[in-house]
Amino acid sequence: MGISERWQQSLEYFRWKLDHNVSDSAFDSLRKMTAKQGLDIFDLRSIRSYLVDQLRIERRRYDCCPMGCMAYIKECAEMRECPYCKTPRYHQSPDLVEVALRRNAAFSELTSRGHYDYIPLKERLRLLYATPHVAKKMRYAADLRETKNEEVLRDVWDARVMNHWANLSPPVYPLSLI
Numbered sequence: 001m002g003i004s005e006r007w008q009q010s011l012e013y014f015r016w017k018l019d020h021n022v023s024d025s026a027f028d029s030l031r032k033m034t035a036k037q038g039l040d041i042f043d044l045r046s047i048r049s050y051l052v053d054q055l056r057i058e059r060r061r062y063d064c065c066p067m068g069c070m071a072y073i074k075e076c077a078e079m080r081e082c083p084y085c086k087t088p089r090y091h092q093s094p095d096l097v098e099v100a101l102r103r104n105a106a107f108s109e110l111t112s113r114g115h116y117d118y119i120p121l122k123e124r125l126r127l128l129y130a131t132p133h134v135a136k137k138m139r140y141a142a143d144l145r146e147t148k149n150e151e152v153l154r155d156v157w158d159a160r161v162m163n164h165w166a167n168l169s170p171p172v173y174p175l176s177l178i
C-alpha cells in the first residue's frame with residue numbers, strides 16, 4: 001500500500017530540509033507559509049516519529065534537564081530536580097511527584113520537562129549502511145585492501161603498519177586514523 005499524498009509531500013519537504021541543513025524553526029516557519037497556500041505538511045515531530053516507525057529504528061528516550069545541564073541517567077536516574085540549576089524534572093508539582101512515586105506508579109505517569117532520544121550505535125551504522133553512497137565510503141578501506149598492490153602506495157590504508165593492525169584478530173586500527 002502506498003503512502004498518502006500528504007505524507008509524500010511532507011517527506012519531500014523533510015528531505016529538502018536535510019539536504020539544505022534547514023533549522024527546525026525555519027522548517028516550522030515554512031510549514032506555516034505553505035499551509036496558507038493550501039499545502040498542509042506534517043510537523044517535524046510527526047515526520048520523525050513516522051520515519052522511526054517505518055524504518056523500525058530502535059531509539060531510547062531519556063529525561064534531561066530542559067536547560068541542557070544533565071541527563072537523568074545512571075546515578076542521576078531517580079533525581080527529581082537538576083542538581084546544577086535546580087529546575088524540577090517533572091511538570092507536576094513536587095507533591096504530586098512524591099504521591100505518584102510512593103504509589104509505585106513509577107515514572108510513566110509523570111511528564112518530564114525535557115527529554116532526548118538516543119539512537120544506539122548499531123542502529124546508526126545500520127542506517128548508514130542502508131544509504132548506498134555512504135555505505136560505499138564506509139567500505140573504502142576494506143575495498144582497498146582487496147585490490148592490494150604491493151608496488152604502489154595508494155593511501156594510508158596501504159601502509160605496512162596498517163596491514164599489521166588489520167591482520168590482527170580482531171583487526172585493530174589506531175583511533176586517530178578512524
Ligand SMILES: [Zn+2]
Pocket residue numbers: 065066067068069070082083084085086087
Ligand atoms: Zn539544569
